[in-house]
Every structure is written in structure tokens, then in C-alpha cells.
Amino acid sequence: MADKFLKRENLGRLIDSVRNGGARFVAPAIDARQAVYRAISGADEVTWDYILPRNSFKDYLFPQTEVVAEYSIGEGGVEIRGRELSPKDTVVFGSRPCEAASLASLRSVFTWDSVDEFYTAREDKTTVVTVACTNGDEACFCTTVGLSPESVAGSDVMLRETADGDFSVTAITGRGRGFLSAHSAAFEDSGSGSAQKPLFVPEKIEGVDISRIKERLARKEHYDDPVWAGLTRKCIGCGACTFVCPTCHCFDIIDEGTAFEGERRKNWDACQFDSFTLHASGHNPRDAQFKRWRNRFMCKFNFYPNKFNSRGCVGCGRCIRVCPVRLDITEVMEEMSR
Amino acid sequence: MENAVREKAKGLLTSGEVKVVIGWGWNRNGTRTTPVFITRPEDAGRLVWNPLCVNNLSVYLTRKFKDIQALGRPAIVAKGCDIKNIAVLVSEAQVKREDVYIIGVTCDGVVYRQELWKGELTPNIMPTKCHNCDVRNPHIADCVIGDRSGFVPPEAPAGMVFDRIKALDAKESAQRWEFWIKEFSRCVKCYACRQVCSLCYCERCITEKNMPQWIETSAHPRGNLSWNLTRAMHLAGRCTFCGECERACPVNIPLNLVNQKLITVVKDAFDYRSGYDASAHPPMIVFSPEDKENFIK
């Protein structure tokens, strides 16, 4: 049962309320003909016409590039100063259920041994307001990985669009309830009574069996299976899929600056790049693109589930949409279900 | 025509003249084309040819794809524009002409992006290159499939890319700077532009050289600018305007503008057009004592 209702025209009020509280309001906006998550200042910037924004909102929890320390080299040698992190409260509005489900995955990987505060401190301050999907496309496959437009995992607040364009609002977590009460002025207690818009539920891909995939990946023989090369030799080795993926988390640490001072940065990396796992000797255990692609698949369906007990793939389909050679992960999933 | 491509591929594979045919096929749902590698004659039926066949498959001829090379001598289904890239690869000794069988397909244009396809090829969904194409009948090929195109490109190149370049050129430099910094600031350094480009065949890209690290790997505007400037320079005199980089860019950076700008510069300054002559030296590694400029004081 809905806790509150949000009139579409009151979104501005919500944004103002959030921003007046000192928080950042992140929502899909159109940039270069694409819906993109962006920190916005008014309702007119927000777009409703999207399936999923081009980027994942992990950008706001795990930025593509961030300074983690500064260094200077002087008379006394090298001096390193850590970067104090004081993340802003952030509201991510308009997330989809699939990518909200990725939060647990990211958290698991950033906390499994030591805690990466650069991630956790941000996540702790983030409220995820999800809008259940009323449209989608052929790349969507959440149902195939066990999620659906109604999944609430990772969301603090869940919105369902009604036929007249307003939203019924349900708090999922304590943080969500806090959010509703903090910004109560933006919400209505009762709605117009209009029916909920039907959700877009992608058809489950018949040939895919996640448990069978896991089983198959657990057996080492698959490494030499020619099926890998056959399916993925068209991969050109760019990092587009990993950079839009809500669960991809690889990063690289680099130093940038002059000879005397500079900063240490944490930058996204991608397992698809040909320098991934390249050893200083010149040897690379993953010396062909299909091996790197296999690694990505393993990460999603073996490493994440087995090592962190979390899901590696949420079925958002971004990697399929963005791939320059239309390499469709579900086709590989199907093959690996055999 | 599609059948002719299939028959040709089948014949080549059956005779053993080639070991793999690189072409386009459908994805599972039959909604998008995707590169396919046909190694058995009986699979030749998977090949397709239609206006969705946008990918420039010549990238698969480069040394980066060792496992494709390991399959044996390739045949490649190629549009005229794709063949331009093969010509550059040959001129830069990356591919020997005799080592690849080119199945040229005549072409009436392709879509700019597959998402735009609504079942019919209309001029407004075609990229600028198609509007100005002078290689609709493949200029270098071992065989050409399809009816001869009678298309005559306009004398003065036209299309959105040219219009936008003209508009930018007319602006103040500060406005151009603002425009490009905004465009490049979206760059996520996924290097899809590089990976999809058959002329970016370096096994170790300059971005991956870290002693010294000329191009900062960070995706901040400074690192993005140096990457995009360097990419453009490395393609100066070589780029054939196939448009793959812009198509592959997940953040819609208008790379075609930079590419075409330099193509025009090279054409005007050195009277060179890339991709037409596989025996020509790329213009940026040769010179003429008569090269004209007016800015070196």
C-alpha cells in the first residue's frame, strides 16, 4: 500500500526541498541526446522519457576519477596527504529497480576485506528513489536474472506511475521513511485514485538458466571451451560495457602531477582493456580478447555470487545497448546454460 | 544480393581459398546486425546484407585480433567506405593485399545508428558520409556483389557534419573552446572510439605508455582533451571518415567533426585523400618542400 503520493508537478517542490536541506538531487536529464544522471537544480531539467539513463548512478558513489591523496616531493622527501572525504547527502531520483539492486553488489566488493570509505561514506549518504519501469526495450532482461520492475532491493523509496502521470510512493527502508517525512511538503497523503500504469516486464529469456550457468562456470574445463572464442571474438575490447555497468567496480590508482607535486587518483579501469592483467614482464594470462570477455562473464556469474554472495548482473541491458558490435551478454548466457 | 554474398562465402570456404568470412549477421532477435565470423560453408546462410550493416569490419583484419588471424586467410564483406580503411591498412603494411579476399558490396547507404532504423532507409537517417559517398561501387575488391550504383556525389560535400564544421569555424575561438571542452568533458575514456577504429591498430596505444605518461588516464577534462587531440592527430591524413568512432562513442561526442576537419585540412594543404590508393604513403610521414602555410613567422 502506498505511503504517499507525488504529483508530477510537485517534483520541483521536492527538488527545492532536497536542495534546501543541503543535499544534492541527482536525476535523469537530457545531455547530448541521451538521458544521463546529473545533479540538477530544477524540475524542468528532469526528463521522464528514458528507459535507463546512459550512465549508472554508481558515478555518484564511485566516481570515474577521484583524488584520494595529494603528494609533494621536496627537501625532506615525499610527503603524502590523504584526501579527507566529506560526501554530500545525495538523492538519486528516477533510478530503476534493476540498478538499485546493484548497490548491495558494489558494497560487497568494497567492504569484503578492508572497507573502502570512499565508497561507503558516499553510499551511506545516498537515498535511492526508484521509479518502477513502465517502458523498456529488447535489451532489458531483469526477469532473466531473477529481478523484476517491482524489485525493491537497494531502493529506499519506490515510485509507481499512475495512469494520470502521478506517482504512488512507498518507503522501503528507514532511510526512505525519513526521506518522506523530511520532505513531506512535496508529497500528498492521498492520490487521485487513478489506476497504476502497467509495468514493462521483459520476457524471461527461455534458454537461460542462471543456476546452470553457475554450475558450468564452477567447472574449470569451461576455460578451454571454444565456445568462448566463438561467441565473443567480435569484442573489440573497449570499456564501454564496463563503464555503464552498475556492478563493474574495477579501478586503477595513478599519480598525476608535476615533478614536485601532484595527486593520487582512483580511476575506473576495465577488464576489457588489453593492458588488464598485463604483467610487467610482458606476459598476460588473458592474452586474447575472448579471455578478457570470459573474465567479465565469470565476474558476473561466478566471482560475485561465490565470493561475495551477491549478484553480478542485474539485467539492466546497458552493456547490450552500448556495445559497438552488439555483443549481447544474454546470447552468451544462453549458450552457457547448455 | 544477400544470397549472392552467401553463395560467394560458401564457395570460398568450400574451395578452401579462405578459412573465415568476416561479415554481418543478425542478432538473436533479428533486430540488429552484428559482426559474424563464418568458418564453415554450411553457416554461410547466417550472412546478411542490408542498411543496418554499419560496422566497419576492417578492424578485424588488424593485428589486435590474433585469434581471428589464427583462423586462417580471411575474406571480408565490405562496403566501399570499409574498403578505404583496408587500403590504408595495406599502405601501412598492416595487411598484405593478397592476404585478404575482399567481397565488395555495392551500397546505397546505411543508417547512422541502428536504433534509428524504422524499416526504411531515408536520407535523414543516413550519416554524412553516405550523402557524399564516391565509393558506393567498391573501388578495390576481389569481387563485387550487387548492382552498380549510379549515385553521383554532390560536387561540394554536403551534410550535417560539414554544416556543423562551418558553423564552428565561424565562431570565436573562445566559443569553440567552450563547445569542445563541454563535448570532451563527457568522455569516459572507454576508448571505444579507438578500439572500433581499424586505423588505431597499435598494439600498445600511446595512452598505455606510462614512461612517460603523455596522456593522463583520468577522465577529467584535461586528460580528455589531450586524448582527443592526440587521437585526432594520429588519424590526420589517415582517417577515411568511416564514422565508426562517433557511432561507437557511448556519450555522443561528435568525433566526426574533428575527423572531417582534419580530412579537409589535409586535402587542402597536401592534396591527399585517404583510402583510395593502397600504395600511397600517408601524407603525414612525407613532405613537399613546396608545402604552403602562412602561420610560421
Added chain:
Amino acid sequence: MPRIGVFVCQCGNNIAATVDTKKVAEEMGRLPGVVYTCDYKFMCSSPGQEMLKQAIKENNLDGVIVSACSPHMHEKTFRKASEAAGLNPYRCEITNIREQCSWVHHDRTKAVGTVKSMDLTRMTIQRLKKNRPLDKIRIPVRKRALVIGGGIAGIQAALDIAEGGREVILVEKEPSIGGNMARLSETFPTMDCSQCILTPKMVEAELNENIKLYTYSEVEKVDGYIGNFTVRIRRKSKYVDEERCTGCGECIEKCPFKVESRFELGLAKRKVIYTPFPQSVPNVPVIDAPNCPKIQKDRCGVCALVCGPKCIDFKMEDRIETVEVGAIVVATGYQLMPNARFGEYGYGRIKDVINGMQFERLASSSGPTGGEIRRPSDGKVPDSVVFIQCVGSRDEKKGVSYCSKVCCMYTAKHTMLYHHKVHGGKAYVFYMDIRCAGKRYEEFVRRAIEHDGAMYLRGRVSRVYERDGKVIVQGADTLSASQVEIEADMVVLATAIVSRDGADTLAQRLGIGYDRHRFYNEYHPKLKPVETVTAGIYLAGTCIGPMDIPESVAQGSAAASKVLALFSADEMSREPITALVNKATCNACWDCVTACPYSAIEKDAVKNRQGEIVRRLARVNDGVCQGCGVCVAACRSKSIDLKGYTDEQVFAAINAF
């Protein structure tokens, strides 16, 4: 951490007046890796150098910076001193704080100079941290020379090298050495008979044990680099066995066929088996195969019948010989501009219009007329001769832009020879300027005018035509501002000296530069006049540009002295500033190969144990590379770098800006 020493020179007051050297030294001492600094009055003095050496040893320095004058001044000095103290010389760098700082910024408060000196020194320190120790390149030298061209310059070079005790191969494409000089009658300004001074040299060249004459031969291919060239030479078939031929001349005597003589420039005929001229060296005839009926149609064969030693072989074929040499002297000479271009002077149309070289043949006692001046059309001794100078020279429109340099002198000589041989004959000379700068040259021309009565007219000829067996020359005399018309019996054109046909092809084979007239480029027109940019290849004579005999001879000797200097040691050593390919990342696109101005980069390959090529890559030939770095900027994957100016070094310097 590196251990760097920074030495700041005061250069007396030259630097210290506007730079606080003490402060520079102190500030540099704060930089990471700098363990020793000082400033000193004169770093280049003996005590200064001693101090440097001492400091290197005592502080165990692994690199030194000397902030002082321009590296063009004392880089060598300080690198040598560093080496003496056990440091690799390339771990010593100079910061230029004099020519480019203290001397150009006159701020007496020292603020400007000190700041800039510190910046520059800091940049050099960072650069030095990336300097790798380098070793001088040592190249073995093959002590045999190749001389291309058997004219006077080539003969002189060959003789001098041979005198110096080294082997020489002298390649000449004609059947005899001698070149253009062999055609000349007398030579200015001494009026020596050309043959009389040339022939002994030719014979000397033939007899010298160190000289191998390859006449009737051409260079087809040149590989390698200084000290180690491999040259492919085509030895054209003479159809006469050189070893056995005695030079008796019986074959020539009996040969029934005659064709026009190239040597005589169309003024006479020669036999089909021939020597170009009587004094030919070697004195071995050759058969002019295209004109020989025996070779073409298997008819005749008289020469073989009369040959005593039976050394004629109609089946003889060209031979390819490959020789290895350490140095090459190019002395391929010149030719005259084809006069056909100058229709207004009637050349080719009017028989009695000839060029200067043809006049030389007429005046030569071994020439077609036995030294009598007779005009070609009817053999008449001309009563008057018009000489026209600057035909093609100094004429950007129809000819060449440059002055052919020797025509003023030889025209004066021609008027004298004509006057001496045809008493009462009248010589007219149309000239633009008289250029006779040279020892006794001015006097020579004055003699022609004053003693031998040559009539010099300053002006151009507009038209030459025939009338009643006379050649009418119309022209302007600008000094008297009048039009003149001269009824002459003969006209001699001083046509321009131009480079030889095929000069460009040979230059490309050799990898040397040439100008738009296809004359070869010296390394430096003043300071390296006989060297080329390709180390080990030298130039002599008119292949560089028009010059006279003494100059050509001097250049032959100069080139020879360069060769002998190169051959004086078993190895030569070179600065190790050369390019280096990263084998792991080279794409084998050959951009560097194309871009290299010296053809110093080769296409190489890595093979596996089975001998199959597993990857291709570029390889720099250290012997040829001059260290310009064009390849480095051309390489997209940055797989080639320039030692001494590596990307890391440049990057470090920029980064310390």
C-alpha cells in the same frame, strides 16, 4: 634516489652580474635527488674542472649539472671531465644560464636572472634524472674506397687515396676515363694543352696498384653505411677481353662500319668497335653493340678475325660485381644544356651554330679537324665568329637561374685560340657581364680583348639566321645603345652547365640530397663542402655545381683527404645520439622507415626457431642514424625513441616547467 651535483658557474662576472649564483645553487640543493651544490668563479678553468671531478668522487655523484654557458661552448669539456672522474659522460648536462639568461636579461638587481636560472636548472635536473648512460658507437671501417666518375675530379680523388695507401675502385660509365676534360683543347688561363696535363694522370691511375679501373660500368645499388657500404656495379659488356687485349687497334682499323662519335659531339664519325679517343685509358676498344651487325644480325665479325690475341667475344654479357667499400666519392661531373631549347640561336637548325664544347673539339689538335678551325657545314675556315655567352645560364625563364661560372673564361680562351689559329679572323662576344674572379683570370680576359682583338659587345642576341652562306647575328649593344648585325661564318654558344642525366637517380641510390637543378647538396656549403648528409659519402667536382678544373681537382683532393682521415683508424666512433626501436611494441607500419631522411631504418623481422617470421619490426642502423628524431615524432605508438633526447627526458623537463 639519484645523487646529483649542481655546479653553478659565475663566469667571472658574466653570469654573476645578473644572476645570484649562490642562491641558485642553494635553491637547487633543496630539490629531491640533489646532494651537492656549489657556485664557482670559472667552472671551465682547470681548478673548476678539478673541483667537479673531486666532487663527483667524494660525493659519489651519479649525475652532474653545470649551469654555465651554452652547451655549444663547453658541453664537451664538462662531459670529458665527468668521464675522467668515472661518470658516464652522458650523465652530465649543461644548463645555459649565460647566452640565454645573464647576457640577455640585464636586470642588475639579479631578480630576473636568478629566477630564470633556477627554472632552467630545475628543468635540466629533472631531465638528467632520466638520462641513461650511453656508450659511444664504434663502427668498423672497410678501408677501400669507391670513386664514381672518372673525370678529373674522380681521377684526382682516386690517385690521392691510392697514394695514401688505400685501395680504390674507380667506376666510369664511358669506355675510358678522362671525362669532359679529355675533350678540351687548351685550358685557361695558362693555355696548357688539356690532353698534355690530363693524360699522365690517366695513365697514373691505370698503373697505380691500388686503383682498380671499372670503365664502361655503372653503380646500380648502394646499401650499408659509413665504413660498410655494399655496392653493386654493372660492368657492361665490352665484347673485348680486357685482360688479353693489347690495344693494337687492328680491329678498329678493319671495322667497316662507322657511326657518329659521341665523344666528338657529332663533329666526326667513329668505328663501331672503338675507343672514344686515341689516348683512352684503358686502351681497350669496346663494341657499340646496338650498331654492330655481327651482334645484331650475326653478319660481319671482321674484328674477331683480325684480332691477334683473339680477345673478341660477341657472346660476352654484362657482369654484376658486388664490392664492399668504406667510403664513396661521387664525382659524376656535368653535361651541357641541350641547345635545342634555344631556337632563336639556331642551334640544330643552322649547322654552323655550335656549342662551346664542340668548339673545343675543333680547336683540339686531336680533334676532327686536327686543330684547324673549320666550320661544320662546309669546312671553311671562318673569317668571323660570334660567341654568345649566358646561353641558358642566368635565365630563369628558359634556362637555369645560376651562372655557369666557366663560360666567361672559356669564351675568352676561344677567342684567343681562334685568333691564334685564324690570323685576321674577327671574334665577337656578346656578354651580359664578364665574371673572371680567379687567379690571373682578369688578366686573361684583358689579354683576349687587348692583345687578341676580341670584340666584346655587352648585350643579348635576339636572332640568328642564315643568309647567303653566312650566319647573321642580330643583337643589342647596350653600351653604345645601338642594334648591331654581324655577318658571321660561325656562331659558338656558351651553353649552361647542367647536372648529368640520371643525377637524381644516382642520388636516390646513394641517399644523398640534390637541389632543384639536380646538383648534389654539400653537407654544408661553406664548412663541409665535400661532405654529404650521408656519412661516408663525399662529393667532388661539377656534380655539385659548375666549377673549373683547379676547383674540381682541389675538391678531388679534399674528398680524398676526408676518406683517408676516415680510413686512418680501424674503427670510427660516433655520438650515441641515435634512435632505438622498442621491439615489444613496434607496429611495423614503416612510417619511420619512410620518414627517415637518412634511410637509417630498416625493415626487420623476428624469426622463431623454425626460421618463420613471427613478427616484423623496424630496426635502426646506428651507423647511418644521425639522431634527428623525425622518426620519434612520426611514431604513433611511441615505439621508437631518440637516445639523449628521449621522451622521458623531454617529458621530465616540461614537467619541471
Added chain:
Amino acid sequence: MGEHTEHTQTTGNSSEPRIMAFVCNWCTYAGADLAGTSRMEYRPNVRVIKLPCTGRIDPLFIIKAFENGADGVLVSGCHPGDCHYTTGNYHARRRWIAFKNLMEFVGIDMRRLHFSWVSASEAIKWVDLINNVTEEVGKLGPFMEYKGLGAQAVE
């Protein structure tokens, strides 16, 4: 020489434009040396990096110089035809033609990027060049547009 001294500033003021010059060893560097031996005076804003030949200059150098805070960049070498390595500057000229047009297209103010031929004997030209470039870049002020690029990262 008087004319060449009038612009000369006498302070090491940090708001002065900072200019990086990439010059070839044989012509321009020697020309700059000659200016020194002739005791000509010019503005002190330029920091020279010596390379064997302009053909060695990679556009990356210029980009890096701007990244490192240069307000202006100057590239100079032997006149066409005078290259110590015969053709290095011809190669350089081609690259510059492309690179200059590219830089212009992305909106770099061409008053910040200068190309010149200065021979070993053209000390006066070098002096005028440095003074003019300094003047021009000085008028534009610090290259804040470029310097600011690093800071704009997404938080």
C-alpha cells in the same frame, strides 16, 4: 639594438606570462646563443627546451606544456631548406599545419601558440620574436581556460 630593449621587464613577477619554447639545436638555439653573445636584451619569460631538430617535436610536447601551466608555447627551428638533417623541418612543417588547424578548431587562441623559423644568424629575429610573443601572450593573461581543466572532475 635599442628597439629590442624597450619591452624588457625587470621583475620576476609571477603574473608575467610563462612561455615554453621548443627549439632545434642547430638554428634557433644557436640564434638565441648569438643574441646572448651580442648582449641583446629581451624579455625573460621564455624557458627553452632544446631538441636536435624540429622534426623531433611531437604535438604532445605542446599539449603537455599547456597542461603544465604554459600560457604560451613557441616552436622554432631552421628555415625550410636549411635543416641540419636536410628535411626534418619539412616533416615538422607538415605536422604543424595539421596540428595548428586542429588546435584552432578546438578553440585554442592562436596568439598562444607560435611557430617560427629562426636561423643561427637571426639573433635579432629571436629577440623580436620573444618580445612579441611575450607581449601577445601577456595581453591575454594566464591561460586559465586550460589550467582550470584538471579541477573540473565530477565529484
